[in-house]
Amino acid sequence: MSSDLAKLTATFNDLARSFEPRGDRAGTLDRIVRAAVDAIPGVDHAGVSVRQGADDFTVLCAT
16 A cells, blocks of 8 residues: 555544544534545545435535
8 A cells, every 4th residue: 555545544544533423414524524635635625515306416515
């Protein structure tokens, strides 16, 4: 495993452990997108959207 991949894997493992039941869904999603921006080289923004119907999307969280 490359050192970049190993570092990314360790970061996401730590992140997963940080999602113990606490706070609400919005807080959890915020931690996820912020961690993605911090952990993935070259990423400046992240977000979570859900599809609700044929052409309707709702942004739940974004940096």
